[in-house]
Amino acid sequence: MRRALALAAxxxxxxxxxxxxxxxxxxxxxVLLPEIPADLDPARAxxxxxxxxxxALHATLLEVGPSGRLRPVLLAALxxxxxxxxxxxxxxxxxxxxxxxxxxxxxxVAASLARLLQPSVRSPHAWLxxxxxxxxxxxxxxxASLAGVQVLSDLELRxxxxxxxxxxxxxxxxxxxxxSRSGAGAGPFRPGGRTGGTLRLPVFDGxxxxxxxxxxxxxxxxxxxxxxxxxxxxxxxxALRPEAVPGAGFSELxxxxxxxxLVNPRRTGSSTAAxxxxxxxxxxxxxxxxFVRGPAVPLLGPLPPAILAPAAxxxxxPAGASGGAPRHRLSLLVSSGAESHRAVADRIQVKLFDRGxxxxxQALEPGxxxxxxAAGDWDLALVAVTFVAPxxxxxxxxxxxALGGIPxxxxxxxxxxxxxxxxxxxxxxxxxxxxxLFASGLRASIRPGLEGFAARxxxxxxxxxxxxxxxxxx
Amino acid sequence: xxxxxxxxxxxxxxxxxxxxxxxxxAGARPGSLALAADELAARFAGTAPDRGVVALAVxxxxxxxxxxxxxxxxxxxxxxxxxxxLRGHPLADAEQVARSLGADRLLRISAGLVPGRRELALAGxxxxxRPNFFLQHSPSVRPxxxxxxxxxxxxxxxxxxxxxxxxxxxxxxAPVVRPLLDLGERVLALAAGDVAGDGTTALAIVTPSxxxxxxxxxxxxARRPAPPPARAVRHPAATVAIADFGGGRLAWQRAGDAQxxxxxxxxxxxxxxxxxxxxxxxxxxxxxxxxxFLPGRASLADLLLPAMDPGAHPRSDAELLAVAxxxxxGRVAYAALSAVGSLVLLGPDLAPAAAAMEGLGCGFAxxxxxxxxxxxxxxxxxxxxxxxxxxxxRPGARGRAPTAVFESGxxxxxxxxxxxxxxxxxxxxxxxxxxxxxxxxSRLWLVTTDPRLGxxx
Numbered sequence: 001m002r003r004a005l006a007l008a009a010x011x012x013x014x015x016x017x018x019x020x021x022x023x024x025x026x027x028x029x030x031v032l033l034p035e036i037p038a039d040l041d042p043a044r045a046x047x048x049x050x051x052x053x054x055x056a057l058h059a060t061l062l063e064v065g066p067s068g069r070l071r072p073v074l075l076a077a078l079x080x081x082x083x084x085x086x087x088x089x090x091x092x093x094x095x096x097x098x099x100x101x102x103x104x105x106x107x108x109v110a111a112s113l114a115r116l117l118q119p120s121v122r123s124p125h126a127w128l129x130x131x132x133x134x135x136x137x138x139x140x141x142x143x144a145s146l147a148g149v150q151v152l153s154d155l156e157l158r159x160x161x162x163x164x165x166x167x168x169x170x171x172x173x174x175x176x177x178x179x180s181r182s183g184a185g186a187g188p189f190r191p192g193g194r195t196g197g198t199l200r201l202p203v204f205d206g207x208x209x210x211x212x213x214x215x216x217x218x219x220x221x222x223x224x225x226x227x228x229x230x231x232x233x234x235x236x237x238x239a240l241r242p243e244a245v246p247g248a249g250f251s252e253l254x255x256x257x258x259x260x261x262l263v264n265p266r267r268t269g270s271s272t273a274a275x276x277x278x279x280x281x282x283x284x285x286x287x288x289x290x291f292v293r294g295p296a297v298p299l300l301g302p303l304p305p306a307i308l309a310p311a312a313x314x315x316x317x318p319a320g321a322s323g324g325a326p327r328h329r330l331s332l333l334v335s336s337g338a339e340s341h342r343a344v345a346d347r348i349q350v351k352l353f354d355r356g357x358x359x360x361x362q363a364l365e366p367g368x369x370x371x372x373x374a375a376g377d378w379d380l381a382l383v384a385v386t387f388v389a390p391x392x393x394x395x396x397x398x399x400x401x402a403l404g405g406i407p408x409x410x411x412x413x414x415x416x417x418x419x420x421x422x423x424x425x426x427x428x429x430x431x432x433x434x435x436x437l438f439a440s441g442l443r444a445s446i447r448p449g450l451e452g453f454a455a456r457x458x459x460x461x462x463x464x465x466x467x468x469x470x471x472x473x474x
Numbered sequence: 475x476x477x478x479x480x481x482x483x484x485x486x487x488x489x490x491x492x493x494x495x496x497x498x499x500a501g502a503r504p505g506s507l508a509l510a511a512d513e514l515a516a517r518f519a520g521t522a523p524d525r526g527v528v529a530l531a532v533x534x535x536x537x538x539x540x541x542x543x544x545x546x547x548x549x550x551x552x553x554x555x556x557x558x559x560l561r562g563h564p565l566a567d568a569e570q571v572a573r574s575l576g577a578d579r580l581l582r583i584s585a586g587l588v589p590g591r592r593e594l595a596l597a598g599x600x601x602x603x604r605p606n607f608f609l610q611h612s613p614s615v616r617p618x619x620x621x622x623x624x625x626x627x628x629x630x631x632x633x634x635x636x637x638x639x640x641x642x643x644x645x646x647x648a649p650v651v652r653p654l655l656d657l658g659e660r661v662l663a664l665a666a667g668d669v670a671g672d673g674t675t676a677l678a679i680v681t682p683s684x685x686x687x688x689x690x691x692x693x694x695x696a697r698r699p700a701p702p703p704a705r706a707v708r709h710p711a712a713t714v715a716i717a718d719f720g721g722g723r724l725a726w727q728r729a730g731d732a733q734x735x736x737x738x739x740x741x742x743x744x745x746x747x748x749x750x751x752x753x754x755x756x757x758x759x760x761x762x763x764x765x766x767f768l769p770g771r772a773s774l775a776d777l778l779l780p781a782m783d784p785g786a787h788p789r790s791d792a793e794l795l796a797v798a799x800x801x802x803x804g805r806v807a808y809a810a811l812s813a814v815g816s817l818v819l820l821g822p823d824l825a826p827a828a829a830a831m832e833g834l835g836c837g838f839a840x841x842x843x844x845x846x847x848x849x850x851x852x853x854x855x856x857x858x859x860x861x862x863x864x865x866x867x868r869p870g871a872r873g874r875a876p877t878a879v880f881e882s883g884x885x886x887x888x889x890x891x892x893x894x895x896x897x898x899x900x901x902x903x904x905x906x907x908x909x910x911x912x913x914x915x916s917r918l919w920l921v922t923t924d925p926r927l928g929x930x931x
Contacts, residue, residue: 023708210706465708
């Protein structure tokens with residue numbers, strides 16, 4: 001009797017959690033982002049919110065799993081490198097389809113790679129395909145397709161490079177998603193309607209990794225206060241924002257958005273070196289701690305520690321002491337879409353004033369900011385780059401395109417053949433007159449009962465893997 | 475006033491009048507008790523050609539003793555014996571009582587169910603007890619040799635009912651839980667049964683890369699690798715069952731596969747023999763069940779079919795995760811786990827047979843571990859510390875909660891699949907539970923009450 005009572009006590013004490021159950025299907029997963037992207041083209045996705053949305057709507061040939069290992073998505077297996085590593089053979093899974101029902105074939109892969117390079121697409125990720133043979137012809141509009149991409153059959157293709165590139169990891173980046181000629185994707189969710197600031201995406205049954213667990217994904221762009229309110233009312237399952245939602249458990253995504261202060265030598269002339277020196281002498285740790293929202297680290301070199309270990313960072317060459325202070329007031333351009341940049345710019349304004357440099361901060365809408373930058377109509381600027389591939393050699397290329405455009409990517413590609421990526425990154429920053437400041441990321445606030453969340457090294461997640469333990473929400 | 479021997483003989487005569495069971499009178503097939511009694515009486519008669527008075531002492535589970543005594547009395551009476559039942563006397567005293575009654579022989583019988591089998595066994599002695607002139611000064615000495623008698627027959631529902639009613643199961647079980655087998659992959663589905671058709675119990679294990687058959691010792695017998703399913707499913711899932719599927723005794727299907735495959739074990743290979751249009755959910759003593767995976771999902775439709783029926787429609791929109799069958803069904807023959815972790819216990823007719831159990835994981839099995847004719851639920855129930863434990867429950871009657879009768883120590887990983895069968899060869903069900911470990915491998919645990927396996931987990 002005593003034994004039976006003891007057993008009953010033990011059983012009662014340990015009956016606290018349900019047994020192992022597989023994920024549940026159904027319901028809607030509601031995700032809060034800093035903003036809802038207006039442009040859903042994966043080739044132009046650059047902010048964390050755009051990249052997360054691209055992962056929901058589009059599928060890549062490969063993906064980086066939570067452990068950092070590459071795994072096939074649209075491909076049947078990992079690409080096979082030919083001797084020398086300058087060509088790869090790939091085979092698609094059979095039976096793939098786009099959201100619009102059209103079959104996804106090797107020709108679509110070739111077209112999607114070429115699309116990254118076409119001037120009309122204006123992709124900030126042309127670097128992903130710039131090493132493929134024939135990239136120049138596509139860039140210049142002389143060819144519609146890449147000469148280095150051979151479509152061997154409906155499911156097979158061969159990609160030849162004329163410069164070193166970690167092609168499998170490049171193909172795992174969200175902007176390298178495969179889209180149909182009509183723009184349809186093949187991601188776990190299909191495009192849906194926008195209602196009241198919410199983008200509702202119904203599930204796509206034919207996704208290459210299998211149907212997503214949720215019936216739909218609702219993406220909403222809310223500020224911090226409204227996000228907290230939505231969480232407290234049980235109206236959100238996941239928030240991806242710089243700050244954690246009060247009362248919710250959270251985990252930090254890798255800090256892959258790097259911010260740089262750029263100096264425009266065409267406008268600052270002989271003062272360029274002095275300005276870079278002043279910027280390089282800023283206390284980046286203090287700047288990061290006091291003025292950057294969300295998880296952030298000071299940048300000791302051009303690449304974020306999440307991509308490259310800090311010890312391996314090659315600091316930029318110290319700016320020369322020649323040249324005096326600029327004679328007139330300088331403009332410091334910031335994008336209103338970049339988290340914390342306005343506060344950081346104000347701090348830089350104060351610090352430069354202490355050194356006798358007068359700066360006016362101009363905050364512009366993202367579109368206007370990009371236009372001013374492209375036109376060279378700026379003295380100083382704060383630029384954010386969200387790295388899409390957690391690979392040093394690929395990050396160098398992305399940095400080069402973001403800071404110096406295609407010519408700088410070509411120079412970096414040529415240097416990567418013989419130099420360490422960290423050293424090439426330092427050269428890129430030097431060439432672009434860029435001073436690394438900090439790298440920041442997002443915090444994922446997770447409502448209890450939401451399962452399947454696993455941050456990937458590329459800062460994104462698989463929205464199709466999310467499910468709710470308590471079942472459908474509506 | 476009649477003396478005690480006279481009363482005993484009177485009782486025997488009364489029994490004689492009550493004999494000839496109703497089933498015989500109606501021309502129906504005699505029950506287990508009558509068959510066993512007739513068989514034993516015939517053997518007894520062979521040991522004692524001279525008809526006379528026989529004292530009958532029966533030791534059996536309480537509810538079974540009376541009917542068995544009646545059946546034996548009737549059978550003996552039909553063979554010409556006068557029967558004096560010694561009800562209420564301990565078996566050890568029966569011989570002395572029989573002598574005091576003046577009976578010619580004592581028939582001393584012990585009876586009961588063979589553990590783990592639907593079998594009624596009767597064993598005993600035919601002892602001469604007639605008073606002997608030459609032994610009148612040594613009454614305890616037997617005048618002749620005794621003869622051993624034994625009979626066993628298949629137990630029908632009446633016998634099972636009487637045996638269960640008279641032998642309440644112990645409050646707790648103490649099975650041994652010990653590692654059986656380690657696998658380098660995650661286990662998706664498990665089944666135990668006679669894969670080869672030779673009467674031996676083997677394990678069928680489905681993993682993402684194929685299906686394997688292991689001997690009850692854990693040794694690999696055969697393996698059939700398989701390419702990924704035609705249609706990708708995010709969470710791999712499978713069903714497997716061992717029964718006669720016509721041409722092969724193993725049938726399996728993964729979520730995403732177009733059809734189930736039937737395999738025959740031939741030597742060290744698993745050869746495909748045919749395909750099935752339905753998912754083989756499980757198979758046990760009450761027969762196999764068939765169902766269907768929901769398109770593109772790792773869950774099953776609410777469909778439990780005793781035979782394949784391509785036109786069958788799910789009973790509801792509910793999703794099932796796993797279904798188990800009891801090798802030795804009793805009141806409960808099947809168990810189906812819903813997507814919310816509710817385990818529904820069903821009888822052989824698929825009607826609810828016991829109170830549903832909540833909060834269980836998908837690693838579960840129905841196994842009659844104590845051999846009482848009623849399967850227990852061997853299940854997983856993770857604890858708050860993140861570990862898992864194997865627990866054994868006795869199903870409650872309808873509307874009554876199940877009773878927890880055993881809990882193992884912590885098990886690494888999560889229990890994700892279970893199966894039941896007699897793996898140790900002791901005639902009583904054992905359970906096998908598969909734990910998925912964090913590194914992607916699996917460990918299979920044997921849950922057994924076979925005392926030969928000693929102390930386990």
